[in-house]
Amino acid sequence: MEVKPKPVQRKPLEWFNLKGKRVGFWAYVVMRLSAVGLVLYLFLHLVILSQLAVGPAAWDNFVALAKSPAVLLLDVVLIIGILAHGLNGIRLTLIGFGLGVPRQKLMLWIGLILTLVFGVLSALAIFAETK
Amino acid sequence: MVEKQLTRERTSSWSWILQAFTGALLLVLLGLHMVVQHFVVEGGLRDYQQVVEYLSNPFVFLLEVMFLIIVTWHALLGVRAILFDLGLQPATERKVTAILSIVGVITIAYGIWLSATIVAQGA
Numbered sequence: 079m080e081v082k083p084k085p086v087q088r089k090p091l092e093w094f095n096l097k098g099k100r101v102g103f104w105a106y107v108v109m110r111l112s113a114v115g116l117v118l119y120l121f122l123h124l125v126i127l128s129q130l131a132v133g134p135a136a137w138d139n140f141v142a143l144a145k146s147p148a149v150l151l152l153d154v155v156l157i158i159g160i161l162a163h164g165l166n167g168i169r170l171t172l173i174g175f176g177l178g179v180p181r182q183k184l185m186l187w188i189g190l191i192l193t194l195v196f197g198v199l200s201a202l203a204i205f206a207e208t209k
Numbered sequence: 210m211v212e213k214q215l216t217r218e219r220t221s222s223w224s225w226i227l228q229a230f231t232g233a234l235l236l237v238l239l240g241l242h243m244v245v246q247h248f249v250v251e252g253g254l255r256d257y258q259q260v261v262e263y264l265s266n267p268f269v270f271l272l273e274v275m276f277l278i279i280v281t282w283h284a285l286l287g288v289r290a291i292l293f294d295l296g297l298q299p300a301t302e303r304k305v306t307a308i309l310s311i312v313g314v315i316t317i318a319y320g321i322w323l324s325a326t327i328v329a330q331g332a
Contacts, residue, residue: 087294110291117284124320131326134257141254153253160243164236171229204253 105166105186112163119156150204158197165189224286231283238276245269261331264324277320285309 093107129136143149169185172178178185247253255263264270292305 087296089295090291113284113287113291117288120280120284121316124316124323127323130257130260131323131330137257137260141252141256144254145252160239164232164239167229167232168236171232174225174229203248 101183101186105169108162109166109170112159115159116163119159153204154197154201157200158193161193161196162189165192224289228283228286228290231279231286234279235276235283238272238279241272242276245272261327265328265331270324270328273324274321277324278317281313281316281320285313 090110093110096104096107126140129140166186166189169182169189172185173182246255250259264273289305289309293302297305
């Protein structure tokens with residue numbers, strides 16, 4: 079009789095139990111935390127865009143606020159979150175379809191490097207723009 | 210028991226495929242959104258008048274609505290996966306799916322209404 083393995087289920091508190099975990103688990107934690115952050119951001123984004131329905135003054139006030147250094151720093155955090163989540167998502171999708179499984183760890187490092195490279199480039203672009 | 214397990218597996222596999230599919234679309238849609246809404250714009254953000262003019266272009270409107278639908282779908286599928294990992298009863302799982310579907314429809318409807326309102330303000 080074939081016994082099917084139960085699907086892995088982890089409650090959110092277990093995301094933070096990193097003791098003795100392999101690097102793939104770190105990727106899982108980054109994926110989940112960035113996911114939560116991006117979902118919250120999506121709804122925040124829609125709330126902020128609602129200022130456009132209020133009128134020109136409301137929106138242009140927000141634009142002024144959005145150009146303050148603190149908000150620009152949050153933009154960099156957002157872009158790094160998107161890059162990490164998206165690039166790891168490509169890796170997980172490939173693995174899910176059975177592609178590149180032996181190279182899954184290499185793909186993880188490539189994703190990390192691309193996240194850092196594009197994160198730094200975005201930060202430079204963002205802060206250069208508003209000078 | 211065996212039947213329940215099979216159902217669960219089928220459920221998790223369709224949601225996984227959808228998550229991967231919407232994720233792949235987001236590589237294009239979010240990439241385009243970031244470039245056309247922020248990276249090519251002087252100062253990174255359009256002022257009110259520029260937003261109204263820009264969104265009045267039907268192609269831009271369509272692109273943003275597609276992005277809204279796919280990103281909301283992807284986000285809520287992700288929330289669903291995290292909630293399902295709590296080890297919910299099948300009845301609770303069905304409720305979660307139903308509630309998140311409603312949240313998704315409302316979110317998308319609101320986004321489309323907002324976009325249409327912005328365009329109407331320019332008309």
